[in-house]
Amino acid sequence: MVSERGLQVLRAIVQDYVETHEPVGSRSIVERHAFGVSAATIRNDMAQLEDEDLITAPHTSSGRVPTDKGYRVFVNHLAQLRPLSGAQRAAIESFLVAPADLDDLMARTVRVLTQLTGQVALAQYPSFARAKITHLELVALAPNRVLVILVTDAGGISQRVAPLPIDIDEEDIAVLRARLSAVISGRPVADASERVGDLGPVEPAGARTQPALDVIAGVISEELGEFRQDRLVMAGAATLARREQDFRGSIHPLLEAIEEQVTLLRLMSEMVTDEHGLAASIGTENAPFGLGEASIVASNYAAPGGTARVGVMGPTRMDYPTNLAAARAVARYLSRLLEDDDSGR
Template structure:
């Protein structure tokens, strides 16, 4: 059973090791922290922490470093999420203000987060599966090519060029636009996808027989775009930080680079992380082993979207500044939530 002072010693070891990247000894703890006890007493506390597998000696006769279990106890019971400075909050607001569109906003989100933390930044796109289709536009690029634009109330915008099997004039385009709008606008993405994918979906729309081939081509393109709205997406920044921090990892960083390249693993991990009552989540080292990422830690914060909740966070070595990274993720998430809420209200 670890004593209260023992937990404070663990806190000191985590903080000092994160700050110095050097194993922490009893003498250093006495010198840096006001425990008011001797180095011998601190050594006894460290022995107890070692028995509980919260710290470990990386080398013979060295100081101690936290284990993944030690980081977990620190995050769950000892860490205090520090508020960002006024300068950091201003940087977030300035960097994220007036985005051109959702893609621009998400790209800015991960860039500012990696600047704040020095880690790989990750952000799930808002889910559009339950968003409603608010508008469909058809723009003739040529007599046999049409730009299809879909817009949702959650900020999702899709643009896709559809080749047409027949030539269309402006009147034909207006008829097709009205017919397609009657099928999908005002409906959730998931429902719209089901309606347009049902056998005979295009045929259910009454229109001139000569327009049916064009209608079928357009519904095929729209179906594909609605499927894209339903896919989970992840945007990242700061992958180069892994190379600069390679010495912080106990093993190879290649699994992390592969995960960044493929995204599927990171999406699944981000989705399965359990948040606390504040919407914050942390997954540390060996807890990520089932995903092949046992060398890394991920911290994340929920943010609100018109379609539910999504997450933004950072990934890096287990030796990271958890309180500061959690604070940065939380602050960015809160600002992102506010922007999306304001955008939704404006619509």
């Protein structure tokens, strides 16, 4: 069993290795940290850590580096989140203030997070599955083209052009808008999707516009289906190339995961958070997802549709306390923005 001083030696090794990218030896620990014991005593502590598979020697006669298990112990028991500086907090606020819409807010969120951490930033969209449709608008762009706009109470907005098989006028649009709004407005996305899919024919007097109604209803159904799907937004993929030397193997699985997103969505959703809403999945813990070379840290944020997560992905040799603090700070600000937006409706 590792002693209390041995755990503090592990903390020193993790911190020094993350900072210097060099294996850490007993002499440097004595010089950099105030343990008040000899290098020989530190070597004994390091031997105990190595027996517990918390550190390892990358080369013969070298210093030691943390293992994935060592990082896990560090994150669970030894890491102390570092408060963000005033400049960092100001950067978050200035980046996220007055977004144009939810898409703009989520894009800004990952941009500021990758700037704060130097890692790939990830953010789940709020779930719109339980959101309600608050507004449907049809805007004529041409006699045979309309813009279909859907808005939910969780901030979701969809805009899509529908090419029509017939020409319609403003009076027709008003009738179609009223017909469709009566079916979906005020209803949850899932319920609205079913109802618009079961939409019956118009009254005989409006039979001429039936082809246009069918097309617009189909567009609405497809867009509501998009609302029900989990979505992920990312930024900073280029940082992987700059940090390639930090990975023991290939970064290609990470690039594939970024491109496909499904794997990252599953991993982000399955991460277990602590009592503060923080989570970390480290190295080999991600092997079932094909991402055994990477670590992900995340924080929950609150949204009208429930909770979602924002975080960063990078090599296991990352600054966990700083990255967790950045994810938590961004998540808290994001929660406040979404709460204010929801209460202001």
